[in-house]
Amino acid sequence: MSEMATRDAYGKALVEFGADKSIVVMDADLSGSTKTGEFKKVYPDRFFNMGIAEGNMMATAAGIATCGKTVFCSTFATFASERPLEQIRNSICYPNLNVKICASHAGLTVGEDGASHQCLEDMAVIRSIPNIRVICPSDGASTRLAIKAAIDNPGPFYIRLGRAKVPSVYGEYGADVPFAIGKSNLLRPGQDLTIIACGIMVKTALEAHEILKSKGINARVLDMHTIKPIDKEAIAKASRETGLIVTAEEHTINGGLGSAVCEAVCESHPCLVRRFGVNDTFGKSGTPKDLLEAYRLTAEDLAIECEAVYKDLKG
């Protein structure tokens, strides 16, 4: 099975779609890591390194966007969301400008750099701002389409990308994947419960689905790649048809995917929702694999959680 980090897919997508002269890319001294450096190699005239000054980068990007350009801004997720949050709010989202924030190194799987660099709150803070759409793709193929969608749809986007290589969900980079902003993908049918996942947890959910199946539990799996606007219809349907939802995200359980699903469930067809993710704590150093085990975010952990809550409710 092929593996690819979503940041690598991002760099590739920028090159693939970058011939369009209205596309501009900015970075804050991390172009090698965020993979915007790939764009720079091919289109150096439309790449701007803004140095380690993220607030200035975001508002400068906004200024370029007022001139009719599509501006991609990248750095690590912590420095692309929480540090320049107010520039994102006031200079990008309030005037609804065409800036695409593509944040790499989100989540625990940043690994050895530890808590300061492991962004676990970005989806929560960003999705509270009007006008911006928040997307967390699961693999290389879907990342490519998220970037394409961001180019095709004017206005602010926040796209959450990871450092670590992840196994593909949809096939190789370039595969024909169903992808529409705000429309989740049904990856596995199921009636007993629904796992709603985003990012690297989509693959984890598919693995948990297999484990649960071996125990006679039939879990529906949804790839909720768009956290905002969230697919309320699919969530309400899952609630109605399966009566139990478990959300899975490499992010704090407060304010991100789990919270967005809870909001949608409460306002449509209430059912029990269990939020699976990082439990209101910071990360720490370690290999990505060791961290996912330490924070109980493996497919086995997810299956255990699903089985327990399923038996509590329905057993």
Place this chain on the structure above:
Amino acid sequence: MTQEKEKALKLFAAKVRRWAIEGVYHAKSGHPGGSLSCADVLTYIYNEEMNVTAASAKDQARNRFVLSKGHCAPALYATLGLLGFFDIEEMKKLRKVDSFLQGHPCMQYTPGIDMSTGSLGQGISAASGMAINAKYLDKTNYKVFTILGDGEMQEGEVWEALMSSAHYKLDNFCVILDNNGLQIDGKVDDVMSLGDIEAKTKAFGFETRVIDGHDFASIEQAMKDFNANIGSGKPFFIISKSHKGQGVSYMLDNAGWHGKAPNDEEYAIAVSELDAAIKALED
């Protein structure tokens, strides 16, 4: 500068002040002090440099202006209204719930506004982005102007933007500091002193001038220098020495008038002073 031209600019600036006060009075809130201190520079930029009209306000090749000290929106709105971007009578609806004149500039609502501002430090960055676009992307000759407040210079982002403007050699970019020396809590030097701004901006790689921000000959000389500097690879910085509340006697150099509307009595005094100034210039 001919006497005639100077008189015309003075008259326009007096009207900007008059309408800025009108707006703040009707809104019962807003920022008169800084609006009055930057009125002359705004007048010069829009009448002599911008060359933009309501009809050309969306042209890609137009010159651009960003009010980085967005709280001085009343002066910018008055300028745009007097130039016909919208009916100047709209000033009486400033800050009202059904008005397109927001408390701080909003590019989506108001004709002629090139960038939404209000959060200090961000406008200069956005303006530098417009200058980057002209120089490196569109490769056109338009110029970009921004006005900063001196309290605003305490924001770290301003210095980030100065750094990147010099790095990208934005010689099409003119940053004007409305240096009235006062901010909400008092004197800039008491709150958080900025040190030697001239030396600092030069050290950051700018071509810097210090001018009298209420003297049109002085403003014009600086703008001539800016235009002559285009092609040098250095961005331009103008320290415009000004007085908060300029044009209204009781507001002059008074930090208390940073963000307060005049009451009926105070409004009447301001109107009589500004109307007298306008009448003297019209005669």
